[in-house]
Amino acid sequence: MAKSLKDIADELHLSKTTISWVLSGQAEKKGLSKRTTERVLKCAHKYNYQPNFLARSLNTQRTGMLGLIIPDLSDTFYASLARLTEMEAEKNGYTLMIGSSEGNYARENNLLDTFRNKLVDGIIIASTQKCTILFDSLASDGYPVVTIDRLIPQLPFSSIVLDNRQASYRVVKDMIGKGAKRIALFTTNSYLHEMQERRIGYEKALQEAGIESQYVLDVPFEEYASNLIPMLENLLSQQPAVDGLFFATHTLANEVYRYFFQHKISFDAYHFGCIHEEAYYRSVTPSIHVARMPIEKMAEEAVRIVSECIECRIAKKEQPQEHLILEATHNF
Amino acid sequence: MAKSLKDIADELHLSKTTISWVLSGQAEKKGLSKRTTERVLKCAHKYNYQPNFLARSLNTQRTGMLGLIIPDLSDTFYASLARLTEMEAEKNGYTLMIGSSEGNYARENNLLDTFRNKLVDGIIIASTQKCTILFDSLASDGYPVVTIDRLIPQLPFSSIVLDNRQASYRVVKDMIGKGAKRIALFTTNSYLHEMQERRIGYEKALQEAGIESQYVLDVPFEEYASNLIPMLENLLSQQPAVDGLFFATHTLANEVYRYFFQHKISFDAYHFGCIHEEAYYRSVTPSIHVARMPIEKMAEEAVRIVSECIECRIAKKEQPQEHLILEATHNF
């Protein structure tokens, strides 16, 4: 069985206090004798002593953990975000707990509940936003929360998002620059603020180029895989003049690329554009216009801000509120 | 601020005991009056009371959490495994904590330490096996651990692995069946038992078909991306008769496919084979021979076994030890 402080104290005929001080590196500060210090260290090592995380955290009111909630672990964007956030958290002395809501608000709420019941010191979340009741109580508790990728309007949380409008505008503009004249927009989850911004960017680019024809396909998110392809086929047959396909999300793009691959349809006949770049896009020719998400920066800022909030909360100071809008990078 | 049991008890002039009983659904069993029960419920609801996870867990000696440690979150195999394990854990009443070691043993050890310091009730791990000292102490503490995908020899943990030899054998046999005569094996991390098994399967298939020529490329895992392609180019130019490429891991396959795509090399000239199927392989023609990992089954069994171990540990019974070898499915 794992040993506790008390076991060691008993064995060495010392108090728990002494053991705790040695083990937390305060031996010198507290003026403990070298001999005592060494005896304790040796004994702790002998039993491979590890302090009980729960007891320590209950006492210190900190767990040293950060929680990250994302909608989908198998999505390359969120997987990278998780990975980079983990690295960044580690740099800042935190352990990251990752939870995936699978786009399901019940799961999201569960995770939020588990996290905020003192399990993590702060939360970073890309919310499904299908149900935001818990956020109010999080906010009124002053629980440190940073929203990432997806902003939750009207809540007093710091946020880090892509400049969606600009990213989208730039991709479509580049497509036009390469000769595309009739560009269709594929979007989904259009109730999200981010998606609206992407649409505005698309429209702005068209407008600026004096292009009037718009083709907007709003794919229902549920079962989008089965809806998307018929919608695509319909578009291509009804509107043969379409020469550009712009996808507001890489998941839509992936489905369509797969369709192209499988039916051996050449990419040459169309200009492609997409927000977020998957590794394999680089293998596709001709190239796809992409807006690359500044994932590393997002992770970095999220951890920085949530750490600051945590410190302020402990110091009972007001927590900072920042709203960062980051720029994408482009491949053209 | 978040309210505690005591706050509610004070406000209602009841004891913490009563509140605790009501909130844990034992009101009836303990014979509390309807009126009291309702007052408590109402008050708890008013403050959106959530029991402090740390305090509860410290007391009950369970956290209701399972830990999963994988080598790489952005690897599609492990990402799926994580996702399915999460679902399965939920079904069994556990919350899953996911940690990624990034193939780094220091990170792996850190995660193990964090987890076993009473944070999770049991651990499921695909270990890097670069450093296994912590496992001994885990084993001697009787901490519930199940190894998945990668077996750690000589340790008394239950394990769930693919029948690597058979999977590999079958893929190579199928490639031969389709006409491949000279098949090269690409492998990496060959110190792992799993990789050795895959190699044996490859050799067995060749032998059975009376093929003598073997081409084994053992790619160093560190910086494999920069080593692999030169090794491939070298093979193809030195051994023009090679007509089959079999990859012991999908990561190797991915790099080579990308190389083929980018250089517009046709897939037609070679037979391809690989362990684990990425979604996009289905878009590649001609088809790649794959052994599909039984990920769902792996997740299911892992959660089942670790739960059983946890129950046994609480009941102070001996924990079961199972060694499951699961079969892959094939696309030919």
Add this chain to the structure above:
DNA sequence: CTGAAAGCGCTTACAG
């Protein structure tokens, strides 16, 4: 029908 008390395993002000 309800409560006082002990205990989970730590940390840390306080006292000597």
Add this chain to the structure above:
DNA sequence: CTGAAAGCGCTTACAG
């Protein structure tokens, strides 16, 4: 140089 004691917020045997 070292220790006794309180407290973090719960749960649960024990007592009435």
